Amino acid sequence: MFEKDRNYWLYISPHVYCNLKERKALLYNTHTGERIESADDKILSLLHLLHEKKNLGAIECRGDLLEQEPYYSFVTKFCEKGMGNVVDKEKMPERPIQLMPVLNLQRDVEKLQKERDRHTGEEILHYLLELNVYLYTSCEQHCPFCNDYFRQSLCCTAKHSAQSPETLDISTLQNILLQIRYGAVGKINLLGGNILEYPCYKKLLTLLADFKDRVRIWNHYANFIDNQIVTSDFLYEVPVTFPVDKNTWKYCITLLKETKVRYHFFITRVEEYEETSVLIEEYGISNFAIHPVYTGANHPFFEEYVYTCCEDIFRAKFSFRQLFVHQKLNTRFFGSLTIFPDGNVHADTHNPALGNISTDTLLDIINKEMLRNTAWRKIRDEKPCSDCLYQYLCPSPSNYELAIGKPNLCHVIKS
Amino acid sequence: MGKEYISAEDIKYHLSNLKQLTFEVTDACNLNCKYCAYGEFYNDYDHRKNKKISLPAALKLIDYLVELWNSAQNVSANRNVYVGFYGGEPLLNMPFIKSIVDYIDNLHCPHRTFIYTMTTNALLLGRYMDYLANHDFNLLISLDGDEYNTSYRVNKSNESAYPLIIKNVDALKEKYPGYFMEKVNFNAVLHNRNSINEIYEFFKTRYNKIPSIGELNNMGIRPDKEDLFQRTYRNSRESLRQSENYEAIEQDMFMKSGTYQSATTFLHRYSGHVYHDYTELLFGQKEKTIPTGTCIPFGKKMFVTVNSKILPCEKIGQQYALGSVSKTSVELDFQAIADKYNAYYAKLERQCSKCRRYNSCLQCIFNLNNLNETPVCYGFMDEKRFHAYQAGQIDFLRKHPEEYYRIMEKVTVE
Numbered sequence: 071m072f073e074k075d076r077n078y079w080l081y082i083s084p085h086v087y088c089n090l091k092e093r094k095a096l097l098y099n100t101h102t103g104e105r106i107e108s109a110d111d112k113i114l115s116l117l118h119l120l121h122e123k124k125n126l127g128a129i130e131c132r133g134d135l136l137e138q139e140p141y142y143s144f145v146t147k148f149c150e151k152g153m154g155n156v157v158d159k160e161k162m163p164e165r166p167i168q169l170m171p172v173l174n175l176q177r178d179v180e181k182l183q184k185e186r187d188r189h190t191g192e193e194i195l196h197y198l199l200e201l202n203v204y205l206y207t208s209c210e211q212h213c214p215f216c217n218d219y220f221r222q223s224l225c226c227t228a229k230h231s232a233q234s235p236e237t238l239d240i241s242t243l244q245n246i247l248l249q250i251r252y253g254a255v256g257k258i259n260l261l262g263g264n265i266l267e268y269p270c271y272k273k274l275l276t277l278l279a280d281f282k283d284r285v286r287i288w289n290h291y292a293n294f295i296d297n298q299i300v301t302s303d304f305l306y307e308v309p310v311t312f313p314v315d316k317n318t319w320k321y322c323i324t325l326l327k328e329t330k331v332r333y334h335f336f337i338t339r340v341e342e343y344e345e346t347s348v349l350i351e352e353y354g355i356s357n358f359a360i361h362p363v364y365t366g367a368n369h370p371f372f373e374e375y376v377y378t379c380c381e382d383i384f385r386a387k388f389s390f391r392q393l394f395v396h397q398k399l400n401t402r403f404f405g406s407l408t409i410f411p412d413g414n415v416h417a418d419t420h421n422p423a424l425g426n427i428s429t430d431t432l433l434d435i436i437n438k439e440m441l442r443n444t445a446w447r448k449i450r451d452e453k454p455c456s457d458c459l460y461q462y463l464c465p466s467p468s469n470y471e472l473a474i475g476k477p478n479l480c481h482v483i484k485s
Numbered sequence: 486m487g488k489e490y491i492s493a494e495d496i497k498y499h500l501s502n503l504k505q506l507t508f509e510v511t512d513a514c515n516l517n518c519k520y521c522a523y524g525e526f527y528n529d530y531d532h533r534k535n536k537k538i539s540l541p542a543a544l545k546l547i548d549y550l551v552e553l554w555n556s557a558q559n560v561s562a563n564r565n566v567y568v569g570f571y572g573g574e575p576l577l578n579m580p581f582i583k584s585i586v587d588y589i590d591n592l593h594c595p596h597r598t599f600i601y602t603m604t605t606n607a608l609l610l611g612r613y614m615d616y617l618a619n620h621d622f623n624l625l626i627s628l629d630g631d632e633y634n635t636s637y638r639v640n641k642s643n644e645s646a647y648p649l650i651i652k653n654v655d656a657l658k659e660k661y662p663g664y665f666m667e668k669v670n671f672n673a674v675l676h677n678r679n680s681i682n683e684i685y686e687f688f689k690t691r692y693n694k695i696p697s698i699g700e701l702n703n704m705g706i707r708p709d710k711e712d713l714f715q716r717t718y719r720n721s722r723e724s725l726r727q728s729e730n731y732e733a734i735e736q737d738m739f740m741k742s743g744t745y746q747s748a749t750t751f752l753h754r755y756s757g758h759v760y761h762d763y764t765e766l767l768f769g770q771k772e773k774t775i776p777t778g779t780c781i782p783f784g785k786k787m788f789v790t791v792n793s794k795i796l797p798c799e800k801i802g803q804q805y806a807l808g809s810v811s812k813t814s815v816e817l818d819f820q821a822i823a824d825k826y827n828a829y830y831a832k833l834e835r836q837c838s839k840c841r842r843y844n845s846c847l848q849c850i851f852n853l854n855n856l857n858e859t860p861v862c863y864g865f866m867d868e869k870r871f872h873a874y875q876a877g878q879i880d881f882l883r884k885h886p887e888e889y890y891r892i893m894e895k896v897t898v899e
Contacts, residue, residue, distance in 0.1 A: 084756075084757075123889075123890045125886065126889055165883055167883050167886060167889075169752070169756045169757070169758070172758055172894060174752075174760070174893045174896070175762070175763070182897075189563040189565065189598070191561050191563035192561050193560050193564070195560035196560060196762070199764075249557060252498070252558045253560070390758075391766065394758075394760075395767055398763065398766060399763055404767065405767075433559075433561070
């Protein structure tokens with residue numbers, strides 16, 4: 071394939087993501103999803119050369135070197151998978167430089183902090199994408215893991231504070247809405263307790279008139295009994311916890327039949343998953359989500375059904391932007407703030423409050439989060455993930471990691 | 486009604502998030518520079534009458550803007566607003582400057598940090614340097630190099646201004662060395678009595694500074710002065726290439742050199758790896774929808790002339806004023822401004838839609854001839870021209886591969 075006494079350019083295409091660790095390397099073609107992994111020292115050196123700044127993705131190789139193993143097999147596979155190419159230097163005398171994938175995030179917080187005349191708080195209202203507002207903590211249900219659901223996924227709770235019930239003043243909600251009027255908030259989740267019992271619930275309709283496409287009302291399926299105040303203006307998000315009371319469930323399903331609704335099943339074991347499947351099938355539910363819940367006693371369930379394996383990671387194809395995203399921000403948390411009835415605002419319910427809505431503006435709270443990084447920019451940059459080849463292909467860390475107390479919920483760790 | 490590229494609401498948004506407010510403090514000047522933008526070459530400015538800007542009108546405008554900066558349309562927890570003083574020679578109207586600084590320092594505007602900037606010829610620097618240093622002014626001093634290089638900068642008696650400028654600048658450096666190092670920069674005009682090399686060497690050697698170097702503005706030239714203008718004008722790229730070590734100079738000038746600015750524009754638009762902020766990274770780059778490379782009105786700055794006209798920039802002809810201010814009111818009709826811009830954009834849309842450089846266009850609409858009739862963009866690029874442009878940028882990166890990383894890793898553009 072290569073003539074021994076000729077010189078060639080070997081270049082790597084800019085759409086190829088390369089993660090070079092001390093003893094292994096991953097090459098991932100963001101156009102096709104194909105990958106090559108190598109632990110060969112010679113190949114690692116070759117890849118290091120391609121990534122040296124002075125080479126800008128292209129190096130000169132002699133044909134006799136390319137004919138030798140392990141280079142020959144590697145380069146053949148590399149070219150076959152569309153990750154780059156080898157060209158005869160006589161046909162292309164000039165270096166085929168490549169615009170290597172170096173992320174340039176203009177408003178990178180760390181970058182802005184170093185600039186003398188810039189601020190991290192510049193144009194940050196656009197970063198707020200989702201608001202979760204707990205209006206009321208009172209609820210008469212006795213869900214077994216009321217204190218856990220909302221810390222792992224978005225869910226109603228009556229357990230946020232010992233001083234139940236708490237109520238967020240309607241004027242505070244009004245003030246919050248004023249602050250986001252010109253922002254980019256696409257989802258406003260209103261939650262309880264039993265939100266239908268919120269003293270000012272009826273006033274919400276008028277207050278939220280300008281935001282109605284963005285409003286989601288969260289209420290446990292069992293709390294719709296004797297509460298028929300439903301409106302087609304909002305989307306209803308309905309948590310379902312186990313065991314499910316069939317009569318109450320049927321009532322809820324019938325009541326919400328004509329409204330926009332999504333059911334959220336919170337499961338702690340495989341039997342509940344099976345029961346969920348039956349409910350979905352039997353009642354023809356098309357809009358739903360299933361959320362595993364870590365209880366402290368169901369680790370094996372998580373290991374078997376929730377932990378990530380290699381196939382899970384590569385089931386999806388990643389664009390380069392997605393890989394950059396995983397290097398800079400947390401896709402689960404970024405843009406989301408949670409406000410509890412006491413006014414405390416959190417970027418993530420596991421972490422301390424960033425401020426209180428009665429004294430701090432949302433802008434200042436967003437800025438605090440950008441600087442403190444309690445959640446929005448948490449990425450997989452700590453061990454063992456930082457040693458893994460799939461570090462930035464893996465989804466962002468979630469609240470499950472925090473609940474379980476383990477930084478990686480996977481069976482992989484390729485280091 | 487024509488196509489709406491921008492709306493009245495967009496304009497209000499940009500005012501609520503304005504980055505720079507510049508006052509033309511006076512049209513008077515204590516110099517008589519041959520190439521001055523308000524001088525003999527040009528015909529697109531209001532007649533100079535040694536006027537001073539109205540303080541009550543300026544204060545009215547500040548109040549108007551503060552209301553917007555404190556409104557829900559402000560999207561920053563903190564951002565700098567650069568308050569600039571421009572002339573004529575701004576130091577000829579120091580009472581105005583002091584009043585504005587005093588007023589702004591006492592404003593209630595929790596989400597803004599105000600930074601004062603001034604472009605000066607430095608003739609009165611000896612008298613006012615304490616005030617400027619104490620208020621941390623970003624100072625841009627106009628000086629074209631050594632005595633001969635600066636010889637177009639003359640006083641009213643046609644004598645060289647150089648000795649007094651240098652005396653004042655040296656005194657500033659001596660008295661406030663830290664301030665001088667951090668906040669003082671130079672702005673040189675390139676012409677037929679200097680060169681990029683001479684300007685660079687002068688400032689590097691004497692002040693360890695890299696100056697900004699601008700060419701003479703070639704818009705609005707009086708027809709009878711065209712010949713003289715052409716004899717005085719020098720192209721910065723050609724001037725640079727004439728110096729032996731131009732690559733080293735360019736490398737040191739970095740973002741103050743046209744080559745690096747051009748490479749940065751190219752990489753920012755075409756590398757695919759540049760994102761403005763975290764939301765753009767999360768959701769992807771937005772498609773460009775507005776023809777030309779013109780800034781959205783007040784997207785970068787607001788310029789207020791000595792005659793109380795409001796313009797989007799000091800670099801464009803004053804016939805394009807967007808409003809005015811008096812001591813009693815600010816006249817800015819957002820809808821009328823949007824309509825005006827939309828009509829201009831519509832005129833260019835056909836050309837722009839066929840231009841291969843559409844995505845990286847820097848052409849300001851107000852620098853096109855015949856804007857009110859049938860404007861023609863001379864920066865238009867067909868496939869062949871674009872290919873040559875692209876090849877030029879790639880060639881630069883091929884010769885300077887490490888500069889690719891320098892640009893990608895270091896350059897931020899607000």
